[in-house]
Amino acid sequence: MIERHLTRLRIRHDISEEEERVIRASVSEVREYPAGQTIIRAGETLRYSTLLLDGLICRYKDLKDGQRQIAELHVPGDFADLHSYTLKRLDHNILTLTHCRVALVPHDRIKQVTTEHPHLAEVYWFSTNLDAAIHREWVLSLGRRSAISRMAALFCELQVRLGLVGLADDKGFAFGLTQNELAECLGLTSVHVNRTLKQLREQRLVTFRNGRVEIHDLAGLREVAEFDPAYLYLDRRPR
Amino acid sequence: MPRFHIHVHNSIGTTRDEEGQELRGLEEAEQRAVEGVRSILSEELLRGSFDLPGHVDIATPEGEILRTIRFREMVRCHLGEEEE
Numbered sequence: 590m591i592e593r594h595l596t597r598l599r600i601r602h603d604i605s606e607e608e609e610r611v612i613r614a615s616v617s618e619v620r621e622y623p624a625g626q627t628i629i630r631a632g633e634t635l636r637y638s639t640l641l642l643d644g645l646i647c648r649y650k651d652l653k654d655g656q657r658q659i660a661e662l663h664v665p666g667d668f669a670d671l672h673s674y675t676l677k678r679l680d681h682n683i684l685t686l687t688h689c690r691v692a693l694v695p696h697d698r699i700k701q702v703t704t705e706h707p708h709l710a711e712v713y714w715f716s717t718n719l720d721a722a723i724h725r726e727w728v729l730s731l732g733r734r735s736a737i738s739r740m741a742a743l744f745c746e747l748q749v750r751l752g753l754v755g756l757a758d759d760k761g762f763a764f765g766l767t768q769n770e771l772a773e774c775l776g777l778t779s780v781h782v783n784r785t786l787k788q789l790r791e792q793r794l795v796t797f798r799n800g801r802v803e804i805h806d807l808a809g810l811r812e813v814a815e816f817d818p819a820y821l822y823l824d825r826r827p828r
Numbered sequence: 829m830p831r832f833h834i835h836v837h838n839s840i841g842t843t844r845d846e847e848g849q850e851l852r853g854l855e856e857a858e859q860r861a862v863e864g865v866r867s868i869l870s871e872e873l874l875r876g877s878f879d880l881p882g883h884v885d886i887a888t889p890e891g892e893i894l895r896t897i898r899f900r901e902m903v904r905c906h907l908g909e910e911e912e
Contacts, residue, residue, distance in 0.1 A: 768845075783847075798846075
């Protein structure tokens with residue numbers, strides 16, 4: 590059930606069989622949600638963290654006029670809100686972008702896991718640090734990258750992150766977002782996203798159509814994005 | 829909610845909106861079109877020039893054009909001389 594989570598952890602960390610057993614035992618419940626549902630609202634008191642098993646979810650914040658900024662996307666194997674363990678409420682919302690299956694991990698079990706297994710405490714601390722690194726890369730995109738470079742950077746990031754859990758290869762990945770949701774990730778409008786997708790298509794870099802990103806030239810896409818995967822800390826950590 | 833497609837036409841050609849989006853009505857589609865074009869123009873302007881000849885067509889999924897808006901209607905340009 591949490592195979593993708595374990596796969597993701599084992600890319601960077603040595604996880605023993607005993608630790609695997611403890612992680613598996615920490616799940617209390619599995620839930621399914623349709624696309625487009627805000628499953629956690631900013632401010633609500635939380636007693637569990639949400640681990641994504643299947644689908645895509647995002648963290649977003651919005652303004653009174655309805656404008657929404659997606660701050661990070663989560664792929665299967667990611668915790669959407671491991672930080673709620675210490676924060677106990679979120680300053681952002683969590684939304685399903687596709688049909689999703691999630692596992693709930695109660696905070697008291699996270700406390701037990703991290704107290705009794707200091708190595709797992711480090712592993713999960715690393716995980717929240719990695720989320721922060723991804724946020725910083727998105728700040729760079731939103732603040733400084735052009736529209737085409739911004740979109741290329743997002744596709745490059747997802748190609749790597751989905752690839753780690755077997756959901757992407759050099760040719761592309763399933764990506765069930767609407768143009769409008771893509772616009773909300775990139776700080777653009779839907780019309781501008783459509784124009785930018787056309788540019789990427791015409792440069793024979795990537796095509797996004799029918800819920801799939803087809804990558805025609807990964808090296809070229811990375812060049813347009815100035816993509817350096819170092820911020821994803823893909824190297825294996827010593828125990 | 830009805831679905832609207834916002835097709836953009838300018839000097840680099842036509843960008844067809846194959847996906848479209850569900851919106852409350854034509855008024856909201858017009859608002860999205862204006863915001864979208866202003867966003868494209870603003871990025872062009874950051875590179876030093878912008879392409880004002882152009883228009884958007886707001887269409888139904890069947891292709892019926894409900895409204896055409898020229899880029900010129902979406903922005904106001906003040907081209908007068910600077911006051912001394």
